[in-house]
Amino acid sequence: MLASRESGGVPDELTLPVTAQLVRMRGTDEAAPRCVALRGEVGVAVECTIYTRRPPPCRDFAPYAPLGIGDAGCERARRRHGMAPL
Ligand code: SF4
Numbered sequence: 001m002l003a004s005r006e007s008g009g010v011p012d013e014l015t016l017p018v019t020a021q022l023v024r025m026r027g028t029d030e031a032a033p034r035c036v037a038l039r040g041e042v043g044v045a046v047e048c049t050i051y052t053r054r055p056p057p058c059r060d061f062a063p064y065a066p067l068g069i070g071d072a073g074c075e076r077a078r079r080r081h082g083m084a085p086l
Helices: 056-060 070-078
Strands: 015-017 023-025 038-043 045-048
Touching: none
Parallel strands: none
Antiparallel strands: 015 023, 038 045
């Protein structure tokens, strides 16, 4: 995602630089990826602790998942965590 130092964006301390213009959420490039902003137990109950400030890739991801409608990316992520597709 693009680096943002504007107020209202993702807090800088939760990101790592990729290039001079791009950053990623801390924890998302680990062998067992887990965004540093995620709280809870995957498959049980989780929440994004920066939901109103989440970055564009998160806003664009699986837009119908809250309605119980997945997509390919959503299904890959669920499968990675041993969860059934929506
Ligand atoms: S929605 Fe929140 S917890 Fe999930 S990847 Fe994005 S910033 Fe991290």
